[in-house]
Amino acid sequence: VAFDQDTFSFGIDLGGTSLRVALFDSGIKLMSSHRLSTRVADGPDAVIADMADCVRSLLHAAPPRHHLLGIGIGSPGPLNFELGTLGTLPNFPGWDGFPLRDSLQQATGLPVYLENDANAAAAAEWKMGAGKTAMVDNLAVITIGTGLGSGLILDGRIWHGMVGMGGELGHASIDRNGPACGCGSRGCLETYASAQGLLRLARAEAQLPHASQPFRELMQLRPSCTPRDIAHLAEAGDASARRSFEQLGEYLGFGLASLISTLDLPLIVVGGGVATAWDLFAPAMFTAIHCHSLVYRLGAPTQRHTMEHNRTFIRPAELGPSAGLLGAALLPALLGPTGRNGSATGTDVQ
Amino acid sequence: VAFDQDTFSFGIDLGGTSLRVALFDSGIKLMSSHRLSTRVADGPDAVIADMADCVRSLLHAAPPRHHLLGIGIGSPGPLNFELGTLGTLPNFPGWDGFPLRDSLQQATGLPVYLENDANAAAAAEWKMGAGKTAMVDNLAVITIGTGLGSGLILDGRIWHGMVGMGGELGHASIDRNGPACGCGSRGCLETYASAQGLLRLARAEAQLPHASQPFRELMQLRPSCTPRDIAHLAEAGDASARRSFEQLGEYLGFGLASLISTLDLPLIVVGGGVATAWDLFAPAMFTAIHCHSLVYRLGAPTQRHTMEHNRTFIRPAELGPSAGLLGAALLPALLGPTGRNGSATGTDVQ
Numbered sequence: 277v278a279f280d281q282d283t284f285s286f287g288i289d290l291g292g293t294s295l296r297v298a299l300f301d302s303g304i305k306l307m308s309s310h311r312l313s314t315r316v317a318d319g320p321d322a323v324i325a326d327m328a329d330c331v332r333s334l335l336h337a338a339p340p341r342h343h344l345l346g347i348g349i350g351s352p353g354p355l356n357f358e359l360g361t362l363g364t365l366p367n368f369p370g371w372d373g374f375p376l377r378d379s380l381q382q383a384t385g386l387p388v389y390l391e392n393d394a395n396a397a398a399a400a401e402w403k404m405g406a407g408k409t410a411m412v413d414n415l416a417v418i419t420i421g422t423g424l425g426s427g428l429i430l431d432g433r434i435w436h437g438m439v440g441m442g443g444e445l446g447h448a449s450i451d452r453n454g455p456a457c458g459c460g461s462r463g464c465l466e467t468y469a470s471a472q473g474l475l476r477l478a479r480a481e482a483q484l485p486h487a488s489q490p491f492r493e494l495m496q497l498r499p500s501c502t503p504r505d506i507a508h509l510a511e512a513g514d515a516s517a518r519r520s521f522e523q524l525g526e527y528l529g530f531g532l533a534s535l536i537s538t539l540d541l542p543l544i545v546v547g548g549g550v551a552t553a554w555d556l557f558a559p560a561m562f563t564a565i566h567c568h569s570l571v572y573r574l575g576a577p578t579q580r581h582t583m584e585h586n587r588t589f590i591r592p593a594e595l596g597p598s599a600g601l602l603g604a605a606l607l608p609a610l611l612g613p614t615g616r617n618g619s620a621t622g623t624d625v626q
Numbered sequence: 627v628a629f630d631q632d633t634f635s636f637g638i639d640l641g642g643t644s645l646r647v648a649l650f651d652s653g654i655k656l657m658s659s660h661r662l663s664t665r666v667a668d669g670p671d672a673v674i675a676d677m678a679d680c681v682r683s684l685l686h687a688a689p690p691r692h693h694l695l696g697i698g699i700g701s702p703g704p705l706n707f708e709l710g711t712l713g714t715l716p717n718f719p720g721w722d723g724f725p726l727r728d729s730l731q732q733a734t735g736l737p738v739y740l741e742n743d744a745n746a747a748a749a750a751e752w753k754m755g756a757g758k759t760a761m762v763d764n765l766a767v768i769t770i771g772t773g774l775g776s777g778l779i780l781d782g783r784i785w786h787g788m789v790g791m792g793g794e795l796g797h798a799s800i801d802r803n804g805p806a807c808g809c810g811s812r813g814c815l816e817t818y819a820s821a822q823g824l825l826r827l828a829r830a831e832a833q834l835p836h837a838s839q840p841f842r843e844l845m846q847l848r849p850s851c852t853p854r855d856i857a858h859l860a861e862a863g864d865a866s867a868r869r870s871f872e873q874l875g876e877y878l879g880f881g882l883a884s885l886i887s888t889l890d891l892p893l894i895v896v897g898g899g900v901a902t903a904w905d906l907f908a909p910a911m912f913t914a915i916h917c918h919s920l921v922y923r924l925g926a927p928t929q930r931h932t933m934e935h936n937r938t939f940i941r942p943a944e945l946g947p948s949a950g951l952l953g954a955a956l957l958p959a960l961l962g963p964t965g966r967n968g969s970a971t972g973t974d975v976q
Contacts, residue, residue: 354924363924414788428889430780437890438764438925438938447920448884451801459920461883533811534798538888539778540787570797570809574704574713575788588788 284338286331286347286386287605289393290376292316292367295323297330299338300605304404308337309601316367320374328383346387348607350396350600351376355440360390363440366458389607394419394443395434396603397547397595398427403606405594406545414541417593418445418532420548424466424473430539434610446470450531468527471550474503478520491516507553518556525557529564536569536588547593554592565590634688636681636697636736637955639743640726642666642717645673647680649688650955654754658687659951666717670724678733696737698957700746700950701726705790710740713790716808739957744769744793745784746953747897747945748777753956755944756895764891767943768795768882770898774816774823780889784960796820800881818877821900824853828870841866857903868906875907879914886919886938897943904942915940 282302289296291314298309310330315322331347354363360377362368381388391399398417401407407415413432419425424446428435435442446466447459454463455476467473481487482495491514494501510517532544546554565572565588575587595602632652639646641664648659660680665672681697704713710727712718731738741749748767751757757765763782769775774796778785785792796816797809804813805826817823831837832845841864844851860867882894896904915922915938925937945952 430785431783433781435780435889437921438892440890441921441924442890444887444890444921448887449880449918450884452880452918460923461918461920530799530802534800534884535888537794537798538885539785540790540792540794542788568799568802568811570811571787571791571794573810574791 282341283343283345283609285345285605285608286334287601287603287607288327288347288349288380289396289601289604290314290323290349290351291393292352295326295330296601297327297334298601298605299334300602304602304605308334310334316369316371320368320371320376320379324376324379324383327380331384331386344386345608345612346389347380347384348389348391348396348604348611349376349380350391350393350604350607353392353394353441353444355390355392357390357436357440360388387608387612389611391434391604391607391611392427392440393600394425395427395436396601396607397425397599398429398443398545398603399434399606399610400595400599400603401545401547401593402429403610404602405599406591407543409594410543410589410591412542415543415545416443416445416535416539416541417545417547417599418469418528418551419593419599420469420471420528420546420550422471424470425548428539445531445535448531448534450527450534465527465531469524469531469550471503473527474506474520474524474550475501477523478506478517481516481520481523484516487516488514490514503550503553507556510553510556521553521556522560524550525560526564528557529561530568532561532590533565533568533572536565537571540571540575541588544588544590545593546590547595547599549597551592558590558592562590632691633693633695633959635695635955635958636684637951637953637957638677638697638699638730639746639951639954640664640673640699640701641743642702645676645680646951647677647684648951648955649684650952654952654955658684660684666719666721670718670721670726670729674726674729674733677730681734681736694736695958695962696739697730697734698739698741698746698954698961699726699730700741700743700954700957703742703744703791703794705740705742707740707786707790710738737958737962739961741784741954741957741961742777742790743950744775745777745786746951746957747775747949748779748793748895748953749784749956749960750945750949750953751895751897751943752779753960754952755949756941757893759944760893760939760941762892765893765895766793766795766885766889766891767895767897767949768819768878768901769943769949770819770821770878770896770900772821774820775898778889795881795885798881798884800877800884815877815881819874819881819900821853823877824856824870824874824900825851827873828856828867831866831870831873834866837866838864840864853900853903857906860903860906871903871906872910874900875910876914878907879911880918882911882940883915883918883922886915887921890921890925891938894938894940895943896940897945897949899947901942908940908942912940 295314299307377390426443426445428443447464449463451463455467457464645664649657727740776793776795778793797814799813801813805817807814
C-alpha cells in the first residue's frame with residue numbers, strides 16, 4: 277500500500293465497553309483521538325451519532341488542506357461483509373443486522389470500510405508489526421485477552437471466510453470432552469488459552485495438595501484476581517503459578533500445531549493481554565507444537581532438504597492493545613480503490 | 627481457465643505402488659493412458675525413464691497437429707515447489723531431494739508442472755467435480771484412503787503453505803492422548819478417519835461384550851479384512867459394524883468442525899475409498915460438526931440475519947480414484963503461463 281504524504285484516515289475501534297475514534301496521518305501515525313463509553317443500551321443510532329461527532333471534532337483539529345481516504349472501523353463479529361451489517365453479537369443485544377457501514381457513511385459523508393476487530397488487529401500486525409518485521413504476506417494473529425480472537429492474512433489479503441468469521445480459532449475445539457464453552461461446544465481453544473482459561477487452570481491447580489500457600493490464597497480468597505496477579509507469583513518462582521501458565525502454553529501449542537498442520541503458515545503472531553507473559557507460557561507452547569505438528573518439524577533446520585528458515589515462526593505481537601485501532605485506520609488504504617487498483621479516492625478537505 | 631479446442635496435456639500420477647501416465651484433450655477427456663508399477667527401488671532415474679517412455683508412446687498415438695500444454699505431475703509430498711524437488715518421502719527411500727520437475731522436463735522436452743497428489747485431487751474436484759457443481763473457488767478436499775490426505779483451494783489458487791505441505795489435515799491432532807501416529811504425534815485425524823483408523827475402531831468394537839458373532843469373526847479371524855467388508859456387514863444391519871463407521875464419522879466431524887472454525891469455507895469435499903460408505907458415516911459426521919462448530923451453526927438457515935445458503939456444504943467427492951490423475955492433467959492449464967496471464971505456451975506437435 278502506498279500512502280500519499282498528505283492523506284489521512286480515521287480508525288474506529290468499536291468495543292462492547294469503549295469506543296475509540298482516531299485520526300491518523302499517511303504513515304498511520306496517530307494525530308489525535310477520542311475515547312468514550314459505548315452506549316450499547318441506547319442503541320446503534322446513538323453510537324453512530326457519537327462516532328460522527330468524534331469524526332467532526334477531530335476534523336476540526338486536523339491540518340487544513342488534506343486528503344481523507346475514509347474511515348476504517350473494527351467491530352466485533354460476525355459481520356456480513358457484502359451488506360456491511362452486523363450479525364448477532366453477544367455483547368450488543370438488539371443490534372442484530374444493523375447496517376453499520378452505511379449508517380456511518382451517511383452520518384459522516386465519508387467512505388467507510390468495515391472489518392471485524394480480530395482481522396483489523398491482524399492487518400495491523402501484518403503491515404506495521406511482526407508481519408512487517410518478518411516480511412511475509414501470510415500470517416495468523418492470535419489475540420489472547422478475555423477470550424481468544426484470531427485473524428488470518430492469506431496471500432496478502434484479509435481472510436473473511438463465508439459468514440465473516442473466517443479464523444475463529446478460539447472456537448476450534450481441542451478436546452471434545454473438555455470444559456463447556458459459551459458457544460455450545462466443549463474444549464474450545466478459548467476455554468484454555470484466554471484470561472478466563474488461565475483462571476480456570478489456576479483454580480484447578482490451587483486444589484492440588486502441593487499448591488503453595490500464597491497461590492492458594494490468591495486463587496481462593498481473591499475472586500477478582502487476574503492473570504497479571506498469577507504472572508507476578510509465577511515470576512517470583514511460585515511453582516503452581518508457573519504450572520498454570522505452562523498448561524496454557526501446552527494447550528495453546530496443541531491448537532497452534534493443528535493450525536500449522538492445516539495451513540503451514542510462515543508466521544503466527546501471538547498478542548493480547550495474556551500474551552505479555554510470553555516467557556511464562558512460550559517454552560511449553562513450543563514443546564507442544566514440536567510434539568504435535570509434523571509440518572512444523574519438517575520445516576526444521578535440521579532437515580536435510582528444506583531450507584534453514586522455512587519453519588513457522590511464532591512470535592509475540594509487536595503492537596500492543598492499539599493494534600485493532602491501527603488496523604482499522606489501515607482499512608481505507610487496504611480495501612479502498614487506492615489499495616486495490618491504484619486510483620485515487622476519498623475526500624479532499626480544504 | 628480457457629482451453630483451446632486442440633490443446634492437450636499429460637497427467638502423471640506418481641504413487642508408491644503404481645505409476646499412471648495419461649494424455650487428455652482440452653476438455654480433460656482421457657485420450658489414452660498407461661499404468662505400470664513404480665520401480666521405486668530402481669531409483670528415480672529409472673522411473674523418469676519409464677515416464678518419458680510412456681509420454682513418447684502416447685504421443686505416437688495422439689492425433690497429428692496438436693498443441694501440447696505440458697505435463698502435470700502429482701507426487702506424494704512434501705515437495706519444494708520453488709526448486710521442483712522432493713522432500714523426504716516415507717515410501718520413496720533414497721529419493722530425498724530428487725529434482726523431479728527438471729529431470730522429467732529434460733527427459734521429455736516438455737514443460738512440467740509439479741504438485742502434491744492431494745492438491746492435484748483437490749484441483750480436479752474444484753474444476754471438474756463437487757467444486758464445479760457448487761461454483762466455488764474456496765474448498766477443502768479430504769481424501770480418506772489408507773491415510774487421510776487433504777488439499778486446499780483458497781481464492782482460486784492451490785494452497786501450498788510454506789514447506790509444500792499446506793493442508794496436511796490428516797496430521798492435525800484431535801486428541802493429544804489419542805493413539806500414536808506414525809508422524810510422531812498422537813491422535814492425528816488420520817488415526818481415526820482412514821482405512822487403518824476404521825480397522826482400529828472396528829477391532830476395539832469387536833472386543834465389546836455385545837459385539838455380534840459375524841462381526842467378531844470378521845475382525846478377529848480375518849486379518850486381511852477391509853473397510854469394504856465392514857461396510858457390507860453394516861449395510862446388512864450389524865450394529866457393531868455400523869457403530870464403527872459412526873465413530874469414524876464422529877471423529878471426522880470433530881476434525882472438520884475445527885477446519886470450518888479456522889477457515890469458514892463454503893465447501894468441504896470428502897472423497898477416497900472409505901468415503902464411498904458415505905451413508906454409514908455422514909450422519910454422525912454432520913452431528914459432530916453441528917455440535918462443535920459455532921461458525922457452522924452461525925451459517926445455519928435458521929439464523930435471522932444470515933443468508934440461507936451460507937453454511938459450509940460438506941459433499942461427497944464426484945470424481946473417484948482418478949481425481950489425482952485428472953488434477954495433474956489440469957496443472958499445465960492452471961499453473962502455466964496460459965493459466966496465469968493468458969499468453970500461449972507449450973509445444974506444437976506436427
